[in-house]
Amino acid sequence: MFTNGNKASRRVPIGRWTSRAVVLVAIVFSVLALGAGITGDESDNAAANLPDSAESARAGVLQESLGTSEFTPVFAVFDRDGEKLTAQDREVVGAKVAELQPLAAEGQQAFPVFAEDGEAAFVGVPLRTDTPEDELEEPVTAIREAASADLPDGLRARATGGPAFTVDLSKVFDGADVRLLITTACVVALLLLLTYRSPWLWLVPLSVVGVADQVAATAVDAASRVFPFSVDGQSTGITSVLVFGAGTNYALLLIARYREELRREESRYDAMRVAWSQAAPAILASSGTVVLALLCLGFADSPSSRNIGYGGAIGIVVAVLYALVVLPAAMTLFGRRLFWPFVPHVGQDDPTRTGFWSKVAAGVTRRPVLVSVAGLLALVVLALPLSGLTTGLSQTEQFRATPESVTGQEVLAEHFPAGASQPTSVLVPDAAADDVRRAVAGVDGVDRVEPPKPEDSAEGTTVLSAVLSADPGSERAFSTVEAIRDAAKDVDPDALVGGPDAQSLDAQTATDRDQALIIPMILGVVLLVLLVLLRSIVAAVVLVLTVVATFAASLGASWWAFTHWFDFPALDLSVPLLSFLFLVALGVDYNIFLTTRAKEEAAQHDTKRAISVALAVTGGVITSAGILLAAVFTVLGVLPLIVLTQVGVIVGFGVLLDTLLVRSVLVPALVALLGRRFWWPGALSRDEVRDGQ
Incomplete structure (x- = not known):
């Protein structure tokens, strides 16, 4: 018998033989994919942030x-x-x-x-x-x-x-894939073991997600040979973290609904069908949000951002396929004994409805005004350090450890003109070479302009080398490059200025443009998905505002930590955009899980009761998922590259903040405060079940 007369659950391909067939096909497919020997189109890290049009x-x-x-x-x-x-x-x-x-x-x-x-x-x-x-x-x-x-x-x-x-x-990145995989797998295994308190249940989702991660890497490599993006160590590492984090989150949600249904259904196959039909819409909505948000990076000027966007989107698609197709079949192979020693039986009371999170829900909804004000104030305080935020790391500031190339550059900068090792190139027609050379030599910040050698001229073009007095990659160097461009183009509009400092400046310009374009696109995608899913303008706007506030608070708190604990001089150029993408796209996942359950309950209860039940039954699994995702992102810190450490800390802290404060306290309080207005203009805002009845 199917609960709630759920006809959709009858169409889910789960059964004694179909489950075995799905697992067998998945094993064969995975082995063939991993054994195909496909290699990706690797990018040059030196030009990873530089658009071709620069x-x-x-x-x-x-x-x-x-x-x-x-x-x-x-x-x-x-x-x-x-x-x-x-x-x-x-x-x-x-x-x-x-x-x-x-x-x-x-x-x-x-x-x-x-x-x-x-x-x-x-x-x-x-x-x-x-x-x-x-x-x-x-x-x-x-x-x-x-x-x-x-x-x-x-x-x-x-x-x-x-x-x-x-x-x-x-x-x-030497051995980075192996280090990231081993560290991530160990973190996920430990947290799954603590979550399920079973000696073997955790092995099933970990195995499925682990295989999905390797298949996703192969899929990304194959796609890079066809589509306009490439792979590098940074994009590969982030994609792996996304697959493990998101894939395990989806697994936790599905398994939680499966365990809930095992207390109602005699047949484990019937229980999984119902659980799948109830969990799949939220999982598809959340994964679809992440995929669409990642694909927004396809409009970025920065090649490295495009690599992360396309690679991450492919990784999420593979993760959700394995979570919704392979995992349900694998879970039903072993029956209820998989949950030992806490085996769910038909007729058991659902402990979530009277557990810790039910008490939290009661406390939050009892005083929604006080809780809302306190939660918003906490986010504002955490965001205050943003007033001193700076971005842009020089070449010597990219590493957490100090490699020999950095210490050597520091010695060069101390005893020679700072730009001596990386001169700025000025390409001009031969006829204008002397005039441009004099104009560039007069720019403040230019130590000298090397006289062109015979080999520095070809086909009517002369290449001048300007040695800057500023440290490579510094703001002063960027200002000098801009002044050189102005001086050179005043003499000849066809002059081109290149070299490492000019490349860094153009990368920064591209990043600024990307942030101005991509951030509104991501917000639009998230808002659209929430509108389609919840059929409510108020709910969509409130949830988007809460995830944006979470991002601001996380960025502010992390910046304070970077300056006081880590001694980082600035954020890497790509960090704000990537952190915004992951926090908003992944952070809205938990709100989707919470509010879709609240919408389900709101058909039978008033809004306050609906959000209380939703928080009670989803609180445990979402908190576990959030802690796990935060831990997985923090794993990026095993690599001694500042950009990955910064992304890992900001996203990890932001996910914890979203999980423990925003989703569990602030959002339920705001929903209780708004009442049926939260669902406006959807049907639930006009439902016969009124608040307080």
Whole structure:
């Protein structure tokens, strides 16, 4: 017998033989997918945030076509930690030129430069710019070993420069997939074990979600070969976290409804059919919201944002397929004994209706005005640190640990013009080269403009190199680049300004544009999904405002922690947008789970009673899901890259805040305060069951 005469549940493909068939097909499909050996189209991390239309990107393409940017140097930097170099040190540096020469690109010469203060020197070793990223480690490592060998006591050597930074950044992701997978799986396993208090129940959802994660990675790799995006360590790591976090959340919700129905149905197959028909709409709505929000990143200028958007959307689709197709079949294979020692039996009272969350619901709905004001004040206080928020990390500030390329760059900046290792390129027609050179040399912040060499001119274009006095990637460097562009274009409108600082500036501009475009799009998507699901303008607007307030509070509190505990100088450019996306899209999930259940109850009870029952029966599972999702995002901190740490902390704290305060306290209080008006203009706002009856 099916509860509530649910006809839809009869069509769910769950049964003794169909469940076995589904699991078997899933195993075969997964093995074939994982054994296909598909590799993704990998992106170059150095240009991950730079759109093709950016001026610096066009300058780089032009330089490559002219053949004037075929080489980029690694700098072997020597110093004595603030002391003068000795005569022996100078001889050693001179000898290192000969030792490092075999490591330079064919036809290029290693060259020494001594600082005017006598405290440092470097040897530049040119490498080809078209060297694949995965092949750079060998020459950079060889340069580091040769530079550090047989040095006098007290003399230090460090290798820095563009290729060295690329190698150090790629090392962050060496083995990252394995570390993230193992850490995430352990965290999820522990939390599932604590949630279900069963020695084996947790194995089923963990196995299903774990396989889904690997299939999702293969699907993303395959899609990157067809669609206009690529994969990199950052997007792969975030996609894995999304699949584990969202997939486990959906599993928790489905299993909770399944256990609830096992107390009403004799047949485990009937119980799963009913549970599926009741849980699937909320899961599909929440996953659809996340997918659509991620696809909004497809409109971003930043390639790295597009990679995360497309990869994450594919990952969520795979996660929800495994959660709604494979997991129900797998759960019914083992019967009620899977829940041992807390086996649900027909006729048992549902403990959620009289448990902890029922008491919380009673307290919240008893004084909705007081609770609403207190909850909103708490969010405002947490958001106050936003007044001092700064964004933009320089190249040397990207790492939590300090790699050799960063310390080497710091020595260069201390003893040489800060931009000496990464000059700004100015590409102009030959006829305007002299005038542009004089104009750029007069810009405040330009230390010098190198005279063009014969090889720096080709096909009527001259490439000038401007050395900046500001630290690479700093706001002062960005201001100088903007001034250089203005000065150059005043002489010749066709001038192009490129180089690392110009690339960083263009990436920041693209990020600002993306935030202005994508954030309203995400809000529009979430609002539309809530309108379709709840049929209520008031409910949709209230829920969107609460998740936005959660984001502001989480960002403010996290920024305070970053400045006082982590000593981070700023947020990475991509962090606000990514954090907003994940918190709003994932945060609204819990509100969907809560309010869809409240809507179900509101057909029979007044609004206060409906939201109380909804909170009582969903409080435990949603809290478990929120804690698990927060823990999974925090796992991003295992990688020593500041951007991932920042995203993990902001989203992790925000999910906890949403789970423990906003969804469990503030939203129920607001619903109780609004009463039937919460459902306006839907039918429930005019229902015969009135508040207080």
